[in-house]
Amino acid sequence: MTTPLTKNPMPSWIESPYPHVQHSLITFPAKHILLVTINRPEARNCLPVEGTIELGALWKWYDAEPELRCAVFTGAGDKAFCAGMDLKQRLDIIETGEIAHDYPPGQFAGMSNRTGKKPIIVACNGHAHGGGFEAILNADVIFASPNATFALPEVLRGVSALAGALPRVFHLFGNHRAMDLILTGRRLGVQEAKDWGLVKEIVPQEKLLDTAIEYAKLIARLSPDSVIISRLAAREAWETGVSRATMRGQELWAENMLRSENAREGLAAYREKREPRWKRSHL
Template identity: 30%
Template sequence: VLMPLVEVIKGAQTSDEVARRAYDFVKSLGKEPIMVNKDVPGFVVNRVLISLNSAACLLVANNQYSIVEVDSAVKYRAGLPMGIFELQDFTGIDVGYLVGLAVAERDPMLRVPCPLIEDLYKKGWLGQKSGRGFYEYKGGAYERANIPREAGEKVDLVSIFAPAINMAAWLLRNGIASREDIDKGVKLGLGWPKGVFEFADEFGIDKVVDALNQLYSRFNYELFKPDPLLTQMVQEGRLGQRSGRGFYEYGAAGTVEFKEIMLRKEPPLAWIILNRPQRLNALTMTMLEELSRALDMLWDDKEVRVVIIRGAGDRAFSAGADVSSFAGPLHTYYFFLYNRRFQEAVSKIERFPKPVIAAIDGYALGGGLEIAMTCDFRIATERSEFGQPEIALGILPGAGGTQRLIRLVGMAKAKELIMLGDRIKADEAYRIGLVNKVVPKERFEEEVRSFAMRLAQGPPIALTYAKYAINFGTQVPTDIGLMLEAAFFSMAVNTKDAQEGVMAFLTKRRPEFKGE
C-alpha cells in the first residue's frame, strides 16, 4: 500500500468491536485510519474526488474554462499537489471512467456524465501510460504536464470545489464519517493542503451554496443540489471564518482554535507562535497547515502590518521536522508530494504581502531554519544555534535550504553548512549574513517588538512591492528583475501613501501612512 491513509469500512453487520480492532490493526502498521460508519459507494475520499472531478469536467466541457486553467488554479492557488486533469492522466483515464461507471451504477447521485472522459476512453487516449490523455507525453518514466502558474488566475475556485464540499456535507449529515475524518481523508488520501471543510469555511458557506445553486440550475444534476446541512448553516449565519463559525469554531478576532500554533493579534503586529515546546517546536504537517491557515487569515487583515513568527518555550524556535511523523513505509512518489506540501507551506511566508520577522531564541535547525530563511528578517538571541543537520540522517534539506541558504550566505558557506551538517552560534550567523541582528536574551522581545514597530510605521503598499521586487526579482535575469522593479515603482508612485510621504518630507513632519 503506497499512501498512508486507510479507510476502515463498517458493513451493515460489522460490530463496533470488530471495527475498532480493524482500526487499531491499521494503526499498528504505521498507517493513518479513518472510520467510515456505513458502506456507501466510493466511501469517503473517492466520493469527494468524484464530485470535484465532475464539476471541473462539466465546466470545461461547456467552455467556461480550459483544462489548463482549471489545473493551474487548483495547483497554484488552492495548493493541490496535482491538477484535476493532470491527476486523471496519471492514474489512467480508463481507471477513472470505469470506476465512475461502477460507482454511479450503485448510486445515481454520482451519475454525472463527463463527455470529455468518455471521448478519451473510446479513443484509447488513456493518459500518461498511452502517451496522450488530457495532455500529451513524450514517454518519460514520470512526466509532468506543462501547466503555467498564471493560467488559472481568473478561475472561480468556489465553483470548482463546491460539489466536493456538498458531498462532504452529505457524508457528515448522514453519519458516514466525522468532520475530522473527512478532512483527514482528503489531506492524506488526496494530498490536499487543507481539509474540504476547511476550504468551505475559507470560501464562505453562503458562497458555496450560491455556486451550487448556479450549477444545479445550469446542469440539473442531483450532485449539485445544495445539501440541507449547507442551507441550514447559511440560515443560522454559520458562514465560516468571517462569521466566526462554520464547520469549525473561530474566535472573535477570526482566529482558529489551533492545535499546534498560537495566533496573537496586537495591531499593528501579529504573533504566530510554533507551539510544541515539549518537542522543541518540531514541525508536523498539522503545524505547517495551521501556519498556512494563520497566514491566510492575516493576508488582507488591514489591522496587521507586520507578522512575527517565534517558538513557544525558551529552548527553540524550531528544531526541525518531527522525524516520528515519517513513521511507516511511504512510496517515493507520495513522499515527493508530501515534501511539496511542506515546501508550499513554508514558501507562503515568502509570498506573504507583509513583512515577516523570525524571532529566534534557541535552536533553529533543519526545517526550523528553513522557515526562518523565508522570513524577511531574522532576529536572534546570543545563545541561539543554527544548522542544516539533515545530512547526518542520510538526507538533505527539503524545504528550501539548498536554495535560500545560498542567497543569504553564498555558495561556499552554504555547501559547508549543508554537506557537513555543522551547527553555528548566533555571532557566526550574524557574521555570515544569516541573521540581521543578535540581541541579549533579556531584551529579546523588546528588540523584536521595536524592530517590528519601525516596519509597521512604513507605507504598507510600498513595503509589499519592495518585498516582492527583492524576493522574486532575484529569481530571474537582472533585466527582468529591473523591469519588475520599475513596474512596482510606477505603481507605488500613484498611491496616496506616496503623496503623504512627499508632503511630510516637504513640511518636515513624520508621515502617517494608511496603506492607500
C-alpha cells in the same frame, strides 16, 4: 516587558478572524503587528504536517488582512525556535507508504518557500534546525539569542533539505560555505551566523522578543504600500536576478504606488513638515 505567552482576544481593529491554529499561539502585541509563536516547547517546537498546513493558511490570512503590516515569528521557551519537522511523524508517514503530503505552497511552516507580500521578522530563541532553519532562511530580518544555532542535519537522517534551503544557502553564503553546511549537517553558531550576514543582532534571551517587536513597530509606522513594494523588488532580485526583478517590479507596481493615497500623503507630510498619516494598503 515581554509579551506573555497567552492568547489575546481578537483586537477590534482586525477585520477578519484568523484561521484555526492548534500548534502555534497568535497574539497582537501592538497595532498592525502579528506575533506567531510555535507552541510545542516539549518537542523543541518541531512541527507536524498539520502545523505546517495551519501556518500556510495563517500567513495567507496575514497578507490579506488590511490592518496588519508586519509579523514577528518565534518559538515558545528558551531552547529552540523550531527543530524542524516532527521526525517521528515523518517515519510513520514513510512506513505507511504515503510519502507525499499536502504542504502549502510556502512549504515548511508555510514559510520556507513563501513569497507573500508583507515582512516577517524572526526572533530566533534557540536552535533552528532542519525545517526551522529552512523557514528562517526565507525570513526578512533575524534577531537571535546567544544560544541560537542553525543547521541542516538532513544528511544525518537519510533525507535532504528540499523545502527551499539549498538554493538559499548558496545565494546567501556562497558555494563553499553552503557545501560545508549541507554536506556535514554541522551546527552554525550564532556568532558565526552573524559574521556570515544571516543574523542582524544577537540579543539576550530576556530582551529578544521585545527587540523584535520594537523593530516590527518601526516597519509598521511606515507606508504599507512602500514596504510591500520595496520588499517585492528586493525579493524579485533574490529569486530571479537583478535585471529581471527591476523590470518586473516597475511594470507591476510602480505606477500603482505613485498614484496611491499613501504616496500623496507621504509627500504632503514632507512638504508640510508633519508626520504622515498612512492609510491601509490596497495593493
